[in-house]
């Protein structure tokens with residue numbers, strides 16, 4: 001099944017001092033989803049923000065809030081993120097202790113459930129939870145920091161997961177080091193939802209963010225890479241409300 005490409009800028013790369021304005025800017029610039037990276041300094045070696053920040057920024061946009069929890073344990077915090085306004089809650093297969101139970105809890109809270117795999121984790125980790133998920137997130141860097149280089153080794157894993165998904169209504173999201181230069185390969189491997197932090201938030205203006213988002217989208221949709229100086233000429237196309245489909 002071919003799905004519409006969604007671009008999900010990671011606000012980890014935004015200016016935190018102006019977070020609300022930055023989210024409004026990427027909304028105007030054509031972001032489909034808003035990707036929120038939650039880090040606990042335990043599961044990953046960095047601390048970002050928690051449910052209170054998500055609650056505070058929720059009113060700045062109507063776009064889907066795609067919340068990626070890089071935390072362990074996760075179960076005690078699911079309700080807080082659901083109440084804060086997350087639409088999709090993605091947890092790590094490695095975070096434990098009981099992936100199946102946590103995924104059921106996310107759906108019981110009325111949210112879309114996602115599962116993420118670190119680069120060293122094989123796709124077999126999700127074999128028995130496919131009926132419990134709405135999204136798989138393949139990490140193409142080791143989680144914890146923005147601005148790292150894309151791990152090419154993960155392309156094969158994306159292809160394998162795409163085959164496992166088959167016709168199931170599950171989105172295949174890729175996160176880490178995604179740029180206009182590798183977006184075509186990522187989409188060709190089977191990804192339909194592309195997270196990008198540094199590659200979107202480079203520049204300062206809404207126009208620059210829009211050009212960055214459009215260049216990633218064009219590469220993913222057409223397989224053609226847009227050169228940096230060319231992208232201001234590309235028409236801006238925003239998908240309809242960034243719905244999950």
Ligand SMILES: O=C(CO)[C@@H](O)[C@H](O)COP(=O)(O)O
Nearest residue numbers: 143144145146147177197198
């Ligand atoms: O979850 C993570 C990192 O742990 C990602 O969402 C990165 O924040 C993406 O940033 P770039 O690699 O695109 O700069």
